[in-house]
Amino acid sequence: MGDAQTEDEAAAELERLAREIARHNRLYHGEDAPEISDADYDALVRRNAALERDFPHLVREDSPSRQVGAAPEGPLAKVAHALPMLSLDNAFADEEVAEFVARVRRFLKLSEDEEVALTAEPKIDGLSCSLRYEKGVLVLAATRGDGSVGEDVTPNARTIADIPERLRGEAPAVFEIRGEVYMSKADFAALNARQAEAGGKIFANPRNAAAGSLRQKDPAITAARPLRFYAHGWGEATAVPGDTQLAVMRSIEAWGVPVSADLERFTDLGPLLAFYRGIEAKRADLGFDIDGVVYKVDRLDWQRRLGQVARAPRWALAHKFPAERAETILEAIDIQVGRTGKLTPVARLTPVSVGGVTVTNATLHNADEIARLGVRVGDRVLIQRAGDVIPQVLENLTPGADRAPYIFPARCPQCDSEAVREEGEVDIRCTGGLICPAQRVERLRHFVSRHALDIEGLGIVHIESFFRDGLLQSPADIFRLTKAQLLGRERWAEVSAANLIAAIDSKRRPPLDRFLYALGIRHVGEVTARDLARRYRSWAGLEAMVDAALAVRAGLQPALGEDERKFALRRDKAVAAAIETPNIGPEVGNAILDFFEETHNREVLQDLFAAGVAPQDVVWETKASPVSGKTLVFTGSLETLSRDEAKAQAEKLGAKVAGSVSAKTDLVIAGPGAGSKLKKAQDLGVAVIDEAAWNALVAEAG
DNA sequence: TCGCCTCGAGTTCC
DNA sequence: CTCGAGGCGA
Secondary structure (H helix, E strand, C coil), X not given: CCCCCCHHHHHHHHHHHHHHHHHHHHHHHHCCCCCCCHHHHHHHHHHHHHHHHHCHHHCCCCCHHHCCCCCCCCXXXXXXXCCCCCCCEEECCHHHHHHHHHHHHHHHCCCCCCCCCEEEEEEECCEEEEEEEECCEEEEEEECCCCCEEEECHHHHCCCCCCCCECCXXXXXXXXXXXXXXXXXXXXXXXXXHHHHHCCCCCXXXXXXXXXXXXXXXXXXXXXXXXXXXXXXXXXXXXXXXXXXXXXXXXXXXXCCCECCCCEEECCHHHHHHHHHHHHHCHHHCCCCEEEEEEEECEHHHHHHHCEECCEECCEEEEECCCCEEEEEEEEEEEEECCCCEEEEEEEEEEEEECCEEEEEEECCCHHHXXXXXXXXXXXXXXXXXXXXXXXXXXXXXXXXXXXXXXXXCECCCXXXXXXXXXXXXXXXXXXXXXXXXXXHHHHHHHHCCCCCCCCCCCHHHHHHHHHCCCCCCHHHHCCCCHHHHHCCCCCCHHHHHHHHHHHHCCXXXXXXXXXXXXXXXXXXXXXXXXXXXXXXXXXXXXXXXXXXXXXXXXXCCCCCCCHHHHHHHHHHHHHHHHCCCCCCHHHHHHHHHHHHCHHHHHHHHHHHHCCCCCECCCCXXXXXXXXXXXXXXXXXXXXXXXHHHHHHHHHCCCEEXXXXXXXXXXXXXXXXXXXXXXXXXXXXXXXXXXXXXXXHHHHHC
C-alpha cells in the first residue's frame, strides 16, 4: 500500500480496515482469543487514522476511530435448564459394557432371572440441545452449556427444518425434548466450499460447523446453514408417554421430531455388542459423523431408581469407537506452571490432523510419563485424541535413537525457584509459591473461572496484561478496579469497560461454596467446597470451626514414648473429627488448616472482605421431607436396596449420609447384622428405624 | 488392609 | 478427558 493512492483505493482500504479492526476487537473483548499482537493491532489503527487524515471526507459511519474498543458482540442470553443436561459415562472395551450391566444389576439388586433390556443407538457427533415444548408449542431452545445453564438459541432453532414449531397430536403441558444438532458430512463439505469462496471461516469438522452455526446472534445466518436435529431423550416433562425409553422415543417420533433410524432394544449382551460392531462397520458410509453407540436402561422406573452420579446418569453408557491415531515428530518439550506450582511437560508436535482437527500440543503429564515413553526431542511418536478430545502421546516409534535424553528442569522456568518432588508424589512442583508469577496468574485465573466466581469478560489475556502492569496482584484487586483505570488502557472504551466493571460488581456476594472453591485451597474442589458450605452454612461458621480445629491441632503433643508415625495418625484423626464434614478426612482437613494457618492467606481474605466481597450463606433448597437437613447413617445389610441407592434416595430428600454414628446423627437405618453402630446409636439415644420403615418414608416423601 | 468410587487438578482445540 | 489419590465400606 503506497501513500500516493487514489481515492477509490483509499475507500476500499478503509472499508477493509473497518472490518478487520472490528473483527480483532471482537476476538479480543468477546472471545478472549486475539489473533494478532497488540503492536500489529495498533499498526492497523494507526494506518486507519493516517488514511482518515488524508481523506477526511471518506471517514466511514462504522469507522474504528469512532469506536475503538467498541462493545463486544453481546453473548447469547443464558438460560437455566429445568433439569440439568447430563453427560454420559464412557466405555471403550466390551468388558466395560458387561461391567455396566453388572453394575446396574447390583445397584437394583436384581435376581439372576430378571433381564435388563437396553436401548442402543448411534451417538451422533453434534451439539446437545434442549427443546422446550409447552402445550405442544416450541417455546425455548437451549444449548447444553455447562449442563445447568445453557444459551438461549430459540430463534436459531426455529430455522432448523427437523425442529417442528408444533408437535403433532397430543403432547403434555410441558415436555423438553433433548437431542443433538448436527450437520451431515455432505452439507459440511458444501458449506466449507461456499465459505472458502466467500472468504469466510473454514470449519475444522462438522461438529464445529454445527456449533458455530447454531450459536449465532443473527438467526438468518443459522437459517442459511444446513443444520439437522434428532432426539435422544427428554428433560422436564409433566407427563411421559410410556414407561420405557423405547416407547417414549417412539412417541417423540410420532410428534414429528426425528429420532435415530437405528434405535433398537436388546436384552442380551451378545446381540448388543453385535449391534455395536455393525454400526462401527458402517460408520464410514453413514452421512454423518458418529463417535460411538449409546446404551440406556429401557425401563423408566429403573432409570429413576438408578439416578445419577456427579454429572452422569447411572442408567446410560456411551460405548465409544477407538480413538483415531496419527504419527508425528516431537519437536520440543516445554514446561508449564500450574496454579499449584505443578510443572507439567507439554509436547510440542509437528502439526498433524487427527480425527478432523490439527493437533500441535499434547500433555506429557509428568517426568515419570516421559521416562515411561522414553521420548526425546526429535523422536517420531504415535498420538491419539483420548475420548476423541484430548491428544495424548501413546508411544515412541523411534526408541533408542541416539539423541540427548530429556532432563527435567530442577528449577521453575518462570521464577527460577527450586523445583522439588515431594516424598511419594509423582509431580514436581515449583517451591516459589506466591513469588512465582505463573502461580499468581493461575490463581487469579482460577478465582474468576466459571465454576468459581465466574466473572465474565476477565479472561486469561486480560488477567495477564493487568498483572504485568501491576493493576492486578491479588484477588481483592479485582474488586478495586475502576472504569477510569480501564479507560486509561489501550483498547478499552466506554462500553467494554462498563461491562467488565458491572460483571465484577455482580459477583461481590458470591455463594459461600463458590467463594471457598475460588480460594484454591489444595484438595478443595467444587464438591468438597459444597460439602463444607452445606455443613457450615456461613463464612463465620466455617471460620469458627477452622479456628477451633487449628487450636486442637496446635495443642496436640506427642505422648511419652509415642513414635512419630503414631502421633501423626492421632493428629490426623483429630483434624478429621474437628472438621466434622462427610468426605473430608485427614489429607483434605490438614490442607484446609494449612491454608488458614498461612498468614498471607488470612491477609488475602481480609483484603477481599475489605474490598467489599461478602460470601453469601448457603440456603440449601431442601425438599420438604421428614429427613431434610438431617444426617443419616445406614448400617447392617439392606435387603431391597443397595447402599448406593439408599444414599441417593436420602440425598434426594435433602439428607446427608454419614459413615459413622455420632451425636450429630439424627437417624440410623439399621438392617440385619447391624453391630457397633446400632449399639452406639442406642447409647446416644439416636432414633433407629428398619429398612421397611425407610422405604415407607421414601415412598411417602416421593 | 484392600478395593471401589469419587474427587481434584491437570490437560486440547475451536 | 485422564490420572492419581483421598475417603470409606467391607
